[in-house]
Amino acid sequence: MPSFNDLSSACAEEWRDYLEHDFVRQLGEGRLPEESFRHYLQQDYLFLIHFARAWALAAYKSRTLAELRQATASLDTILNTELDLHIGYCSEWGISEDDLSELPESRATLAYTRYVLDCGQRGDLLDLHVALAPCLIGYGEIAEWLLDQDTTEIENNPYADWIAMYSSDDFKEAVEAEREWLDARLSEVSERRLGELVDVFRDATRLEIDFWQMGLDRA
Known part of the structure; x- marks a missing residue:
């Protein structure tokens, strides 16, 4: 039966380039330029706002009470926990909440966040989750890879x-x-549907790679 591993295996080259990007390597070795990390942190704040919008869209797309509860719980966590933690973390790096409120979105932020929202709007709840998977699941795998x-x-x-x-x-x-x-x-999708979802996952992963590169380039 198909699983998440089928998505990442079908996009093995892109997935590896994302998990092992030079931004990630430099971060793990402690040699990433601080200005690159600050730029990433600021754009990640904007990403979190759109991430919250994506979970609001997931609530709308939900067909069961369980799905609705999952989406609203995720939305609440981002709005009332993660964003506050991110603002506090940014302040430790000399980035004030006022600074964050006046940020322009980089092209990489625009591209990835709007792609995720577009997937959710034109597709179903599974399309949206697959588009978000490189962020949530990917960050977990990146942390494990770094520790190894x-x-x-x-x-x-x-x-x-x-x-x-x-x-x-x-x-x-x-x-x-x-x-x-x-x-x-x-596990319930057809071979044709899996192929469509692989395309979504690949595109989202490529956009995540661009997000890392944006941090390095501070563009």
């Missing part, structure tokens, strides 16, 4: 908190829950 690398520095790494956040038990639980949801739905 001999070159990753933790003690003297200014980005150690970022690695800890995405390797935490709470985030692992969220990743596992999303994998289980996707595996259950993907």
Whole structure:
């Protein structure tokens, strides 16, 4: 039966380029330029806002009470927990909430967030989840990959908190829950439908690669 692993395997080259991007490698080794990380943090704040919009759309697309509860719980977590934590983390890097409120969106942020919303609008709930999967599941895999690398520095790494956040038990639980949801739905799709979803996953992964590159280029 199809599962999330079929999506990532079908896009193995793009998935590897995303998980092992030079932005990720430099972050793990503690040599990522601070201005690159600040730029990424600011754009990630804007991404979170659109991520919340995507979960609001997921609520609209839900067909069962369980799906509706899942979507609204995710929306509440982003709006009332994650955004506040992100604002606090940004302040530690010298980025004020006023700074965040005046940010222009980079082209990479525009491209990825609007793609996700478009997938949800023209497709169904599964399309939306697949478009979001490189972000949620990908960050979990990236944190695990970093911890497995001999070159990753933790003690003297200014980005150690970022690695800890995405390797935490709470985030692992969220990743596992999303994998289980996707595996259950993907197991029911036809070969043709799976091919459509692979295309969505590949495009979303390519846009995530561009998001990392945006951080490096500070563009």
